[in-house]
Amino acid sequence: MKIGITGLNNVDSPGPGVPVIRAIKDKYKSNCTIIGLIYDSLEPGAYMENVAEKSYMIPYPSSGLDSLLIRLKKIHEIEKFDIIIPTLDSELYGFVKLTPKLEEMGIKTFLPTLDQLNFRAKDKLYDFFKNSGIRVPKNILITSPEDFKKFEDEFEYPVVIKGIFYDAYIVKNEDEAISAFNKMRFKWGVPIIVQEFVKGDEYNVAALGDGTGAMVGGVPMKKLTITDKGKAWAGITIADPDLKELAEKIMDKLKWRSGIELEFVKEEKSNEYYLLEVNPRFPAWVYLAVAAGQNLPAALIDLMNGKEVKKFTEYEIGKIFIRYSWDLITDIKKFEEITVKGVLSNG
Amino acid sequence: MRKYKISSNLAISENGFLFYPLTGESFTVNQMGVQILNLLKKEEKPEQIISAIIDEYDTDHATAERDLGEFLTQLKNYKLVNEL
Amino acid sequence: MDKKVYERPVIIKQYSGLMNKFGGTTDQTPIKDIDGVSVKQLVEDFGSPLFVMSEDKIRANQRKMLRIFKTRYPKVQFAWSYKTNYLDSVCSVFHQEGSWAEVVSEFEYDKARKLGVPGEKIIFNGPEKSSSALIKAIKENAKIHIDHFDELYQIIEITESLNLKANVAIRVNMDVGIYPKWDRFGFNYENGEAEAALRRIVVNDKLNLIGLHTHIGTYIMSAEPYRLAAVKIVELFNKLIDEYDITLEYIDMGGGLPSNNTLKGQYLEADQILPSYEQFADAVTSPLFDTKLSGDKMPLLILESGRALIDDAGYLISEVIGNKRLADGRRAVILNAGVNLLFTSFWFKHKIVPAQDTGGFTENSSVYGPLCMNIDCLREEIVLPALKRKDHVVILNTGAYSVTQWMQFITMRPKVVMIMQDKTVELIRDSENLEYITSPEKLPEKLKEFSL
Numbered sequence: 001m002k003i004g005i006t007g008l009n010n011v012d013s014p015g016p017g018v019p020v021i022r023a024i025k026d027k028y029k030s031n032c033t034i035i036g037l038i039y040d041s042l043e044p045g046a047y048m049e050n051v052a053e054k055s056y057m058i059p060y061p062s063s064g065l066d067s068l069l070i071r072l073k074k075i076h077e078i079e080k081f082d083i084i085i086p087t088l089d090s091e092l093y094g095f096v097k098l099t100p101k102l103e104e105m106g107i108k109t110f111l112p113t114l115d116q117l118n119f120r121a122k123d124k125l126y127d128f129f130k131n132s133g134i135r136v137p138k139n140i141l142i143t144s145p146e147d148f149k150k151f152e153d154e155f156e157y158p159v160v161i162k163g164i165f166y167d168a169y170i171v172k173n174e175d176e177a178i179s180a181f182n183k184m185r186f187k188w189g190v191p192i193i194v195q196e197f198v199k200g201d202e203y204n205v206a207a208l209g210d211g212t213g214a215m216v217g218g219v220p221m222k223k224l225t226i227t228d229k230g231k232a233w234a235g236i237t238i239a240d241p242d243l244k245e246l247a248e249k250i251m252d253k254l255k256w257r258s259g260i261e262l263e264f265v266k267e268e269k270s271n272e273y274y275l276l277e278v279n280p281r282f283p284a285w286v287y288l289a290v291a292a293g294q295n296l297p298a299a300l301i302d303l304m305n306g307k308e309v310k311k312f313t314e315y316e317i318g319k320i321f322i323r324y325s326w327d328l329i330t331d332i333k334k335f336e337e338i339t340v341k342g343v344l345s346n347g
Numbered sequence: 348m349r350k351y352k353i354s355s356n357l358a359i360s361e362n363g364f365l366f367y368p369l370t371g372e373s374f375t376v377n378q379m380g381v382q383i384l385n386l387l388k389k390e391e392k393p394e395q396i397i398s399a400i401i402d403e404y405d406t407d408h409a410t411a412e413r414d415l416g417e418f419l420t421q422l423k424n425y426k427l428v429n430e431l
Numbered sequence: 432m433d434k435k436v437y438e439r440p441v442i443i444k445q446y447s448g449l450m451n452k453f454g455g456t457t458d459q460t461p462i463k464d465i466d467g468v469s470v471k472q473l474v475e476d477f478g479s480p481l482f483v484m485s486e487d488k489i490r491a492n493q494r495k496m497l498r499i500f501k502t503r504y505p506k507v508q509f510a511w512s513y514k515t516n517y518l519d520s521v522c523s524v525f526h527q528e529g530s531w532a533e534v535v536s537e538f539e540y541d542k543a544r545k546l547g548v549p550g551e552k553i554i555f556n557g558p559e560k561s562s563s564a565l566i567k568a569i570k571e572n573a574k575i576h577i578d579h580f581d582e583l584y585q586i587i588e589i590t591e592s593l594n595l596k597a598n599v600a601i602r603v604n605m606d607v608g609i610y611p612k613w614d615r616f617g618f619n620y621e622n623g624e625a626e627a628a629l630r631r632i633v634v635n636d637k638l639n640l641i642g643l644h645t646h647i648g649t650y651i652m653s654a655e656p657y658r659l660a661a662v663k664i665v666e667l668f669n670k671l672i673d674e675y676d677i678t679l680e681y682i683d684m685g686g687g688l689p690s691n692n693t694l695k696g697q698y699l700e701a702d703q704i705l706p707s708y709e710q711f712a713d714a715v716t717s718p719l720f721d722t723k724l725s726g727d728k729m730p731l732l733i734l735e736s737g738r739a740l741i742d743d744a745g746y747l748i749s750e751v752i753g754n755k756r757l758a759d760g761r762r763a764v765i766l767n768a769g770v771n772l773l774f775t776s777f778w779f780k781h782k783i784v785p786a787q788d789t790g791g792f793t794e795n796s797s798v799y800g801p802l803c804m805n806i807d808c809l810r811e812e813i814v815l816p817a818l819k820r821k822d823h824v825v826i827l828n829t830g831a832y833s834v835t836q837w838m839q840f841i842t843m844r845p846k847v848v849m850i851m852q853d854k855t856v857e858l859i860r861d862s863e864n865l866e867y868i869t870s871p872e873k874l875p876e877k878l879k880e881f882s883l
Contacts, residue, residue: 041445063814064700064782093703114706118653164698189696332373336364339375339445365442373445377792377817380440406437410819417756418440424760425444 001028002079003301004107006037007087007281008045008052013229014323016087018045019287020259020297021052026290027298035079041338046346047330054079057342061094069098073105081107083304085297087259087281089166092117108304112211112257112280120254120278122162122193132253134246135274137198137265141191145178151194160195163188168230170197198274200267203240204232205247206282206289208296210303211257217296217312218247219289224320232285234322237292237315246273254278259286259300288321348393348412351419351428359384367427374425379404383418387428393419438790439817444760461785462825465746466850470786470823473848473856479750479823480768482834482847484516484859486524488744489830490852493528496740499708504716506731510554512686513539515737515831516745520849520859522546525740533735537564544571554683554733556602556644558582558616565589569597576644576683577601578617583628590637600642600683601628605663607656613648620663629667633675640677643667646685646735650694654706654714660684661718668730669723678724681731684715690742692779692828708739738831745830747773748786751822752801762796764818769800769807772844773829774836776809783809786823789816802841834860839868 003024007015021034036046036055046055056075059067072084084107086095095102096111103109112120119128122139129136137160140151161180162168166188169180177194184192207218220243224234247262259282264273282297289296292315302309338344358366363381365374376384379400386396393415400411422428463470466485473481493509500507510533511525517539522532523546532543535557543553550571558578560568566589568575577583577599590597602617603625618625632638647660664682671677688711693701715732722730749768757763770776783798796815800807809826818824837844847860 061703062698062700065702090698093699097703118706185696189698332366335373336360336362336366339373340360340362340364374442375445376442377438377440377790379438380442383440400437403435404437405434410437414439417754418442421442421756421760425442 001032001082001301002035003032004035004037004075004079004081004084005052005087006039006058006085006091008036008038008043008055009040010044010048012227012325013231014284015043016259016282016284016286018048018051019284020085020087020282021045022287023290023295023297024301025050027295028301032301035075035081037075037084038338041335044328046338046344047328047334049346052346054346055338055344057338061091065094065097068094069101072098072102076105076107081105083108083301085109085300086111089280092280110211110258110300110304112254116254116256117280120256120280122164122195122277123191125275125278129250129253129275132249134250134253135272137196137274137276139193139195142181142194143190143192145181148174148177148181148194155194155196158197160193160197162193162195164191164193198265198267198276199269200265200274202276203238203243203264203266203273204235204283204285205243205262205264206286206296207247207251207256207260207262208282208299208303209251209254209256209258209260210309211255213252213255214311215248215251216299216303216309217289217294217315218244218251219292219294219296219315220244220247221285221288232283232321232323234320235285235288237288237317237319239317243273246275250275250278259296285321285323288319289315291321292316292319348416348419350392350431351387351422352390352431353384353387353422353428354426357384357427359388365427370426372425374427380418383415436788436790438792439819441792441794441817443794461787461789462827463786465825467854468850468856470748470825474748474750474823476856477846477848477858478862479748480766480772480845481748482772482829482845482860483746483748484518484521484830484847484849485744485746486849486851489521489524489741490528492740492744493525493530496708496734496736497528499712500716500732500734503712504719504729504732506729508681508731508733510552510683510733510735511740512735512737513543514835516741516834517542518834518847518859519546520857521741531733537561537567540564540568540573551598554644554735556646556735560585562589566593566595569593569595572598574641575599576642577628577632580618580628583631587635587637590635596637596639598639598641599632600640600644600679600681601625601632602644602646603664603667605645605647605660607647607659607663609648609651609653609656613646616646617644620667625667626670629671629675633671633677640671640679642679642681642683642730642733644683644685644733647687649687650689650738651687652689652705654710656714657684657711658714658718661715662721665718665721669721672723678728679730681733682719683733683735686735686737686739688736688739690738690828690831692738692742692775692781695778695780697780741830742828743830745828745833747826747829747833749824749826751818751820751824753820754818757797762794762815763799764796764815765799765801766809766824767801768826768845769802769809771800771802771807771838771840771842773800773809773826773833774838775829775832779828780810780813781829782827783813783815783824784827785816785818786825789818789822792816839863843868 007017009015010018034052036052037058045051123141126136126139158172163184171177205220208216221235222238223232261279261283263277294312363376397411510531513534531552532548533554534540550573553573555568555573556576604614604617605620618628632640749766752765755763793814793816798810843863846862849859
């Protein structure tokens, strides 16, 4: 079974590709061959041992679907993929739109629909879950810094300023808001999301949906410490039946088909969970779920292969992950190979 | 056109990868670029390089001269060559 | 002996972080022909820059869109939005496909009439309608969409003084959750202005109220606002039946559907994030089944789609004037077509594709036009292979608004051709010349003489 996977950028703000590969290899061992699909010639996963047998450069989704498809076709001629798993937010729209074409080529994917992607988009979340019993912090979209004035009455500082794909800043006043807006605008374009700030502890759930509304499995985690970029550095699996029930309710409403990460804040005042974000792919910490007894990425492979997948009901509580860094040493020959030829063998 | 001297120990691979050990910078060049760099290594003068190009490729003197000039300016800006 | 194909030498520095984001090779295929006619031949015959319209594509777009709406709602009528592209040949293709005309000025109105569109098949929109235009339109039974109260009173005055009866609708604006809100056109729904206007119209026996119109914006990127707009229009429609016993002939949902062009500041390409036209059609049509009418009595749905029908049927062929290295090392390509011909490049990232084979080695480039002005930039950043002087490029999705918003500034506007369905090429607008530009000018006698 040949599987193409993206997101091998295992850096300070890591993509989920490497942990997803690790999980799949845990179960399928030598029965699978992993091909990395990378956007940057320095994505560590392409150089790491026992991760990808080979890695190919592919064009950024922002450079258009045509060139991505042409490139994938070329790689497919050589590799004959059975499955492709995109793992990054910003590429998903592209891959979802390419799904029929990939199917024609005989490549399986297991992705949400465009509508589902849109519902969970940061700017639509509030509206989508309105009147559903699932709390979501209020948010609005803005396209220019002047908009902060217009919405003065609707929000109280601090607020959270978020990019449509990535990044978030907590700002305490209009000046900070405008500066955050500008930073974000240059990086990710407009619109920018202004969101009500809910104070409390953060909780995350890594889960897998089968597309019918059922949650195949889901493991909640509390971040123990975070990096200065707000990414989990260490986290622990926790037992909270309320959180699991809430996650199931969300999955049922979304009818999610793929891996997913739900981000919550438990508000200090009310002790209620607020759904902050729905990330349309497995989180980079998904291997914690595997270690706790739920190999969600392997289950995703089974779903793609049409196998019957039993729902996970248990997981081990108190499992901890600690992310660490490790300096991989490689030779300039490898860097040259990927830079010039766009492919790197690591077998 | 002036003569240029290519920085010693610039590593040029046949498939167009350039590594400059002094600074740790790397570059990619197309095949025409590789060919010119190799000619520069042999200390060929710009006029000789231009003749070599128009002998082998379907182009005229003016185009080859103009493109070479720009290429050399870029190499100079990247500090990969010195003007003599 | 055949010589090898020459490619300009290129060197690209590798930066960590965005490694190869722009450099390296791509598999971009050149566009060597349009609808089976070679670009080279087109340039030889008609010069460059050259606008090219595809008859086949226009018809295909219109038929597809009509089918999408007709399979969802039984009574659909398109009205071609003249301002999007009012070349006679383009409008005529749409009229042959059965589209009415949607005009926003007296000039456009006259243009439609001159082409032979009957008055009653012209929708007259826009905030400015002169008295002379209104009198003409009223006499010819055009459908006049009233924009504001002063215009309403202007129409009442005309109909009374000339004893005429006018077919009118009002344009309604409303909050559908999008920014910017287009509340400067038409009567507002939420504050009751729209209803006040309708009340004023229905008591006047010289005004024949026949429809309701809304147009929520332009390049709308989600379908939901259309559904909200349709719901509100249907509420008004039903209210007129209930309270005034007036049944309108039509609901005009305007246009604003996006084309495949990507907006500046948008990270992903348009084709990745835009909903399909089917989704838009679902949103527009499903609330219409909630009018108090059914079967044959259901109101006609009018659509004024512009750019979605024409943008990808238009191409701009341009020639490379030169190449340049900017101070920061970036490559710049200078074309003989700039913002003077492609006004839309101020907000769209138009795709620019070479028209001949090139080397595979690409580079991040800026693309400039020929004007002596800093703003004349078609693309700040685009990945292009090395292009030589006199090479050609094809700029895509230029069918909408370019030949209506183009400027004559310091140069003359070029030819426009249409590739017909039988692959012949027709000149549909000749290039301008000095005579054309100067003939409206008047030079006072005492300025004629000078010696230098």
